[in-house]
């Protein structure tokens with residue numbers, strides 16, 4: 001469980017970032033390293049968070065899904081340029097990813113636009129695609145299959161929660177005199193310390 005001081009601070013920053021830049025503020029870099037140990041990163045959207053962790057949704061059979069299955073240690077990095085001065089604000093979250101329950105993924109899937117729901121069936125995310133036409137044909141096929149009814153969540157699509165054991169807040173300041181506050185989960189609960197910028 002996240003310390004309430006970390007969660008409250010994150011929530012305050014997140015709400016300010018949403019106000020400053022709308023839904024762009026939900027973009028975060030997700031870094032994974034699979035069985036080969038090589039790090040890979042990409043953008044995903046932060047969809048919800050609470051004391052248990054930070055959640056995003058994706059295709060479980062994508063490259064990132066396979067990497068997480070091989071090695072659940074991940075790192076998130078969020079940059080809010082519009083927040084504060086001298087480089088904005090950065091939050092780094094290191095932890096372990098686990099799948100959200102099917103029920104939680106169902107609830108979120110149901111809120112997505114129908115086109116995105118059909119897209120989740122049509123896309124074999126991260127696999128080789130021989131032509132755009134093939135993808136469009138798959139999309140059309142699922143459109144027909146689900147015509148006149150709700151689109152169910154594909155079994156290969158759902159959420160992950162990243163449960164952190166380290167969170168760092170970085171606040172930009174003039175002359176590179178940035179502030180860094182690092183929180184780590186220890187046997188005695190969450191401890192914070194400052195880091196040189």
Ligand SMILES: Cc1cc2nc3c(=O)[nH]c(=O)nc-3n(C[C@H](O)[C@H](O)[C@H](O)COP(=O)(O)O)c2cc1C
Nearest residue numbers: 027042043044045056057058059062063064065126
């Ligand atoms: C702004 C933005 C938001 C994105 N959000 C997501 C997302 O929430 N989930 C997702 O699976 N991919 C998202 N993507 C696409 C990923 O960056 C990535 O291309 C895709 O997930 C395949 O990654 P992989 O091959 O490493 O698994 C987003 C891309 C951008 C630029």
